[in-house]
Amino acid sequence: xxxxxxxxxxxxxxxxxxxxxxxxxxxxxxxxxxxxxxxxxxxxxxxxxxxxxxxxxxxxxxxxxxxxxxxxxxxxxxxxxxxxxxxxxxxxxxxxxxxxxxxxxxxxxxxxxxxxxxxxxxxxxxxxxxxxxxxxxxxxxxxxxxxxxxxxxxxxxxxxxxxxxxxxxxxxxxxxxxxxxxxxxxxxxxxxxxxxxx
Amino acid sequence: xxxxxxxxxxxxxxxxxxxxxxxxxxxxxxxxxxxxxxxxxxxxxxxxxxxxxxxxxxxxxxxxxxxxxxxxxxxxxxxxxxxxxxxxxxxxxxxxxxxxxxxxxxxxxxxxxxxxxxxxxxxxxxxxxxxxxxxxxxxxxxxxxxxxxxxxxxxxxxxxxxxxxxxxxxxxxxxxxxxxxxxxxxxxxxxxxxxxxxxxxxxxxxxxxxxxxxxxxxxxxxxxxxxxxxxxxxxxxxxxxxxxxxxxxxxxxxxxxxxxxxxxxxxxxxxxxxxxxxxxxxxxxxxxxxxxxxxxxxxxxxxxxxxxxxxxxxxxxxxxxxxxxxxxxxxxxxxxxxxxxxxxxxxxxxxxxxxxxxxxxxxxxxxxxxxxxxxxxxxxxxxxxxxxxxxxxxxxxxxxxxxxxxxxxxxxxxxxxxxxxxxxxxxxxxxxxxxxxxxxxxxxxxxxxxxxxxxxxxxxxxxxxxxxxxxxxxxxxxxxxxxxxxxxxxxxxxxxxxxxxxxxxxxxxxxxxxxxxxxxxxxxxxxxxxxxxxxxxxxxxxxxxxxxxxxxxxxxxxxxxxxxxxxxxxxxxxxxxxxxxxxxxxxxxxxxxxxxxxxxxxxxxxxxxxxxxxxxxxxxxxxxxxxxxxxxxxxxxxxxxxxxxx
Numbered sequence: 121x122x123x124x125x126x127x128x129x130x131x132x133x134x135x136x137x138x139x140x141x142x143x144x145x146x147x148x149x150x151x152x153x154x155x156x157x158x159x160x161x162x163x164x165x166x167x168x169x170x171x172x173x174x175x176x177x178x179x180x181x182x183x184x185x186x187x188x189x190x191x192x193x194x195x196x197x198x199x200x201x202x203x204x205x206x207x208x209x210x211x212x213x214x215x216x217x218x219x220x221x222x223x224x225x226x227x228x229x230x231x232x233x234x235x236x237x238x239x240x241x242x243x244x245x246x247x248x249x250x251x252x253x254x255x256x257x258x259x260x261x262x263x264x265x266x267x268x269x270x271x272x273x274x275x276x277x278x279x280x281x282x283x284x285x286x287x288x289x290x291x292x293x294x295x296x297x298x299x300x301x302x303x304x305x306x307x308x309x310x311x312x313x314x315x316x317x318x
Numbered sequence: 319x320x321x322x323x324x325x326x327x328x329x330x331x332x333x334x335x336x337x338x339x340x341x342x343x344x345x346x347x348x349x350x351x352x353x354x355x356x357x358x359x360x361x362x363x364x365x366x367x368x369x370x371x372x373x374x375x376x377x378x379x380x381x382x383x384x385x386x387x388x389x390x391x392x393x394x395x396x397x398x399x400x401x402x403x404x405x406x407x408x409x410x411x412x413x414x415x416x417x418x419x420x421x422x423x424x425x426x427x428x429x430x431x432x433x434x435x436x437x438x439x440x441x442x443x444x445x446x447x448x449x450x451x452x453x454x455x456x457x458x459x460x461x462x463x464x465x466x467x468x469x470x471x472x473x474x475x476x477x478x479x480x481x482x483x484x485x486x487x488x489x490x491x492x493x494x495x496x497x498x499x500x501x502x503x504x505x506x507x508x509x510x511x512x513x514x515x516x517x518x519x520x521x522x523x524x525x526x527x528x529x530x531x532x533x534x535x536x537x538x539x540x541x542x543x544x545x546x547x548x549x550x551x552x553x554x555x556x557x558x559x560x561x562x563x564x565x566x567x568x569x570x571x572x573x574x575x576x577x578x579x580x581x582x583x584x585x586x587x588x589x590x591x592x593x594x595x596x597x598x599x600x601x602x603x604x605x606x607x608x609x610x611x612x613x614x615x616x617x618x619x620x621x622x623x624x625x626x627x628x629x630x631x632x633x634x635x636x637x638x639x640x641x642x643x644x645x646x647x648x649x650x651x652x653x654x655x656x657x658x659x660x661x662x663x664x665x666x667x668x669x670x671x672x673x674x675x676x677x678x679x680x681x682x683x684x685x686x687x688x689x690x691x692x693x694x695x696x697x698x699x700x701x702x703x704x705x706x707x708x709x710x711x712x713x714x715x716x717x718x719x720x721x722x723x724x725x726x727x728x729x730x731x732x733x734x735x736x737x738x739x740x741x742x743x744x745x746x747x748x749x750x751x752x753x754x755x756x757x758x759x760x761x762x763x764x765x766x767x768x769x770x771x772x773x774x775x776x777x778x779x780x781x782x783x784x785x786x787x788x789x790x791x792x793x794x795x796x797x798x799x800x801x802x803x804x805x806x807x808x809x810x811x812x813x814x815x816x817x818x819x820x821x822x823x824x825x826x827x828x829x830x831x832x833x834x835x836x837x838x839x840x841x842x843x844x845x846x847x848x849x850x851x852x853x854x855x856x857x858x859x860x861x862x863x864x865x866x867x868x869x870x871x872x873x874x875x876x877x878x879x880x881x882x883x884x885x886x887x888x889x890x891x892x893x894x895x896x897x898x899x900x901x902x903x904x905x906x907x908x909x910x911x912x913x914x915x916x917x918x919x920x921x922x923x924x925x926x927x928x929x930x931x932x933x934x935x936x937x938x939x940x941x942x943x944x945x946x947x948x949x950x951x952x953x954x955x956x957x958x959x960x961x962x963x964x
Contacts, residue, residue, distance in 0.1 A: 139395075143391045143395065146387075146390065146391045146394050147387045147388075147391060150385070150387055150390050150391075151382055151385060151387070154380070154382070154385065155379070155380050155382065158380035158381075159380060164380070164381060164384075167380065168385075168390075171390070172390065172393050172394050172397060173397075175394045176394060176397045176398055179394075179398055204842060204843070207808065208808070208844065249369070249373055250373065250376070253370075253373040253374070253377070259801070259804065261804060261807065261808065261839075261840040261842065262808070262842065263840075263841075263842050263873075264839075264840070268374075271333070272374050273374075273377070273379075286872070286873075287872050287873070288872070288941065288942065289942075291869075291872070294839070295839070296329075296333055297329045298839045300329055300332055300333075300367060300370055301329075303370040303373075303374075304363060304366035304367050304369070304370050305366075305797075307366055307369040307370050307373060
């Protein structure tokens with residue numbers, strides 16, 4: 121694990137025009153940026169393309185980066201803006217396709233592998249739950265989904281999420297409630313089914 | 319603990335639960351548990367949130383094994399070096415391969431290859447170049463001569479004897495001795511036989527010439543040339559159709575092809591047996607198919623029968639789709655209807671798969687068959703052989719479907735007929751579609767829900783207004799309104815801004831309430847104009863207007879500063895906090911320059927007041943504590959006397 125001071129030293133060298141230092145920054149941060157983008161845009165190819173574009177943009181904006189901010193936060197903020205632009209450009213229909221068909225299929229497969237002893241009925245219900253979740257994630261506004269990804273999957277603090285998404289920490293809290301409310305509304309019927317069941 | 323605080327605690331617990339910093343404090347947890355015992359609604363929410371967290375926990379991590387960091391570095395490096403001003407690498411969506419659409423063409427290509435294989439090495443039956451013997455062609459049911467068939471104009475009159483009455487090819491029959499022969503069977507004289515042979519020779523020359531010039535031209539050109547070539551013989555009264563039939567067995571395949579096409583264009587039902595025989599000859603198959611399709615309605619039954627042959631079906635389907643006429647569309651419709659219905663009560667999976675694949679090809683063909691094909695698709699959907707979604711898919715690219723759908727919805731279909739049209743109307747968007755969909759909200763539940771779903775996805779101010787009005791009239795849920803707004807915010811945020819302005823002018827409090835509850839939580843950059851419109855609306859509560867302004871400053875883009883600057887002079891002087899919020903948002907989007915521009919007409923001395931204003935807005939912690947910041951800004955505005963001419 122690299123210390124923050126190592127990263128900052130690399131940033132300073134990159135700002136001074138040191139190409140290998142910038143390459144090291146890409147190596148260090150590409151995977152987290154890609155992972156965040158994958159969860160936000162829902163497919164591997166777009167996530168890779170956007171991650172590359174993130175670093176291209178970062179390189180151009182290096183001069184404006186100030187060491188008083190965290191570099192990982194700064195780079196994720198660029199990635200976040202690119203993801204929002206991407207959603208806007210590609211439209212809702214494509215997002216629905218990407219999440220529903222790719223991620224849900226993977227999640228279902230993993231769920232089935234994890235519980236091979238589950239009955240076909242249970243598996244079907246679980247599959248339905250996963251599909252419902254993916255549909256609910258599709259419907260979330262991109263900003264809500266980004267906040268949810270940063271909080272739930274990446275375990276980031278409100279302040280950090282606020283810095284990445286460019287809103288107040290209080291807004292992050294509200295957006296998380298809103299995102300969960302939407303997901304709960306869609307998944308609520310499954311909870312009722314369980315209650316009705318044996 | 320009441321429900322409100324319980325729900326708040328539940329969301330907090332959901333957020334903190336799986337995290338290392340622990341869940342709720344013990345006291346809060348106990349209090350919540352006590353409330354949950356007696357509140358079914360909150361228990362439901364608790365279970366739903368637990369489902370959410372469990373489902374999220376099962377969500378797979380993105381695949382990273384394939385990532386080669388050196389390669390990624392190299393790509394970034396290459397992008398930096400070679401495209402310094404490159405745009406985001408967003409590719410156009412890939413179009414899925416539609417194999418069904420290619421099948422007929424592949425089959426046609428296979429047919430052409432087969433023909434090449436046959437003739438590319440030279441004719442299989444070598445002609446000695448001498449005129450062949452007078453053809454042995456029938457005269458009538460009794461073997462006598464038939465009346466000549468002068469048909470100067472192409473026609474498909476179905477007034478002749480049934481083809482079953484015709485003798486087989488090897489029957490000893492004679493051609494009419496002269497053009498004006500009567501129906502009485504008369505033995506041909508040598509002179510008559512010679513004249514007949516000369517006419518046949520002339521026809522062969524003409525057809526051969528046409529084929530060499532126009533054989534590979536388009537259908538229209540070929541048809542015109544064929545018609546012109548035989549005009550003289552027809553004028554003389556020669557039965558050109560019969561003569562053409564005598565050329566089909568000749569040694570010259572090009573001549574046979576030309577004769578087949580002539581029979582298709584100018585023949586009638588009596589030509590069917592000859593065309594069917596040609597269908598069995600691989601080298602003539604493509605022209606026989608074209609001729610049968612050209613023949614139209616009289617050949618319909620034979621084509622339907624022939625299409626049970628897996629090799630012939632693609633050839634016919636491609637040709638029928640290309641014909642673009644009513645008769646061809648009807649044949650395709652019959653074939654599609656047959657393919658869409660199970661052939662047997664106990665169909666195997668394989669049979670079913672093949673049948674549905676064939677149906678897919680036929681529906682594709684109908685989609686390409688012009689307006690008549692589109693009409694056929696609608697009929698099939700009306701018979702419930704196609705779903706609304708399938709109809710929409712086929713009509714989406716079909717020629718003439720916009721006009722057809724506009725006419726159909728103009729005829730005010732009801733019930734199930736209307737339901738099945740909705741997806742196509744949504745996809746194709748014919749004239750009058752939005753008004754028609756809105757009218758369907760008055761219909762029965764199934765129809766209403768389908769129309770509502772279409773309106774939710776329509777993403778125009780008018781459709782949004784229709785959904786909100788439906789909610790107000792109890793014909794749609796709040797969820798539908800939220801979904802419509804979300805969809806429009808993502809794909810057409812300008813429509814939301816227009817909607818807010820329109821509903822504000824119409825003083826539609828119910829719609830504005832939905833907008834106030836929905837917009838701020840889903841706001842992103844492009845939604846800023848809608849937020850500003852909402853902030854401008856006097857019917858909205860002051861606190862909510864203030865919230866919209868602050869949010870506009872937070873999510874807005876620099877280009878939205880102008881709209882905020884335009885809003886400011888219209889805000890009443892008494893609304894100090896709103897004015898302060900507007901300035902704060904403007905400052906956030908456009909910086910101090912935007913404020914200077916706004917107050918540019920103030921007298922000298924305003925500069926220092928502006929500096930104080932900017933200092934307040936830029937002070938550390940100003941954004942984190944908007945209420946106190948706005949209070950100070952309002953006070954500064956009051957004391958400085960900064961004004962903007964309305």
